[in-house]
Amino acid sequence: MINTYMSTETNLDAVKSGLQALGDAIEQIANRETPAPTIPNRSLSGDKIHGGRISKFASIGINDTATQNMVLVSDDGLHVDVIHASDISGDINVKGTLTSESLVVKGEITAQKLHVNEITSDVRQERSDPLEFTGSKNQAPYGKGLIFTGGQYTKQFLLQSGEPDKFFSTESIDLLKDKTYMIRGTTVLSETELGSNIVNSNLRTVGTLENLEVEGNFTVDNYLFWDGDFQRLGLGIESPNGSFSVGSLDHEFIIDPTDDRKFKIGTFSTGEIQLVTDDTPRISIGASGKVTIHEKTSILGKVGIGVKNFAEDVDLTVAGPIRMQEKKFEVGDSVPTTGTYIQGDIVWNAAPRAGGQVGWVCVRDGNPGVWKTFGPISS
Numbered sequence: 555m556i557n558t559y560m561s562t563e564t565n566l567d568a569v570k571s572g573l574q575a576l577g578d579a580i581e582q583i584a585n586r587e588t589p590a591p592t593i594p595n596r597s598l599s600g601d602k603i604h605g606g607r608i609s610k611f612a613s614i615g616i617n618d619t620a621t622q623n624m625v626l627v628s629d630d631g632l633h634v635d636v637i638h639a640s641d642i643s644g645d646i647n648v649k650g651t652l653t654s655e656s657l658v659v660k661g662e663i664t665a666q667k668l669h670v671n672e673i674t675s676d677v678r679q680e681r682s683d684p685l686e687f688t689g690s691k692n693q694a695p696y697g698k699g700l701i702f703t704g705g706q707y708t709k710q711f712l713l714q715s716g717e718p719d720k721f722f723s724t725e726s727i728d729l730l731k732d733k734t735y736m737i738r739g740t741t742v743l744s745e746t747e748l749g750s751n752i753v754n755s756n757l758r759t760v761g762t763l764e765n766l767e768v769e770g771n772f773t774v775d776n777y778l779f780w781d782g783d784f785q786r787l788g789l790g791i792e793s794p795n796g797s798f799s800v801g802s803l804d805h806e807f808i809i810d811p812t813d814d815r816k817f818k819i820g821t822f823s824t825g826e827i828q829l830v831t832d833d834t835p836r837i838s839i840g841a842s843g844k845v846t847i848h849e850k851t852s853i854l855g856k857v858g859i860g861v862k863n864f865a866e867d868v869d870l871t872v873a874g875p876i877r878m879q880e881k882k883f884e885v886g887d888s889v890p891t892t893g894t895y896i897q898g899d900i901v902w903n904a905a906p907r908a909g910g911q912v913g914w915v916c917v918r919d920g921n922p923g924v925w926k927t928f929g930p931i932s933s
Contacts, residue, residue, distance in 0.1 A: 687713070694719065795822045889914045889925035896923070909933035 788794030791801025796808025858864025860873025912929025
């Protein structure tokens with residue numbers, strides 16, 4: 555019994571000693587520093603990672619140095635507050651909502667081509683290239699230009715088709731002072747002048763003209779006509795026949811120089827011409843040349859009829875017979891043998907001599923009538 559008891563006690567001590575050693579070993583293992591796990595390159599599968607945070611993550615294409623959340627990937631897309639990118643390739647579709655701004659750019663945008671349906675801007679726009687409007691299917695961009703909406707109606711500045719094409723504006727165009735409209739660098743219209751190259755015009759109404767110079771034909775009120783080719787001015791006649799002409803129906807009055815340095819005044823047509831005072835004819839010249847003096851006439855000087863050089867020692871020089879108070883007076887060598895004469899007509903002797911007579915007088919009407927001598931001349 556004693557041996558059995560001693561054997562059992564010895565076994566218990568051994569067990570206690572073993573358990574004590576095991577406990578010390580466990581405590582030692584628990585208290586020792588755990589070495590960092592060694593993961594061979596390309597040996598960690600994505601299936602081994604779930605949740606948690608990876609700091610200072612780096613790969614060939616990614617380098618994470620963020621100190622706070624910057625990117626969120628969810629079922630509705632990629633959420634990011636700030637993007638720094640030197641190049642974005644491929645098509646981009648920006649979709650906004652009715653309550654948010656689709657795209658806000660606080661810096662500069664550089665684009666080779668920009669297609670938009672509508673632009674609303676309250677900021678200054680700077681361009682290094684012209685504003686270009688492009689037509690479709692190789693056609694000119696007709697109907698394109700600038701449109702201003704709002705107000706009573708839409709204001710427009712558009713390109714329109716026609717012969718030739720033209721710009722259409724619904725509003726007046728107001729230039730700054732001292733600015734002009736120009737064609738090929740030459741002013742055609744300023745605030746106060748037409749350009750010097752303006753040679754044709756259809757002006758209807760003008761103000762006071764000063765120093766007017768006209769080259770070529772011109773017409774005033776379809777009544778005054780200037781023929782620049784023949785240097786002639788017509789009133790009431792489009793094709794004047796004198797240097798100055800006044801026309802009325804089928805009559806024309808002219809003033810015109812002659813080749814022998816004289817002037818002619820009268821009618822170019824067969825109408826009569828009258829000299830009037832107080833709207834009353836005083837001298838009339840008929841179509842055949844007959845001159846009629848309607849009132850008393852006073853001639854202060856010598857008068858010659860039918861002669862080129864009349865005598866200076868008499869007041870009246872007549873080249874042929876005269877009639878006075880219905881009686882005819884002429885000069886001859888003898889009594890007439892032909893012609894009709896009436897009683898009282900006289901033929902003065904063209905070569906009177908001593909013992910002859912002064913002339914002959916008709917004593918009976920006839921052809922040539924009956925004649926008698928009168929006025930004997932002493933011998």
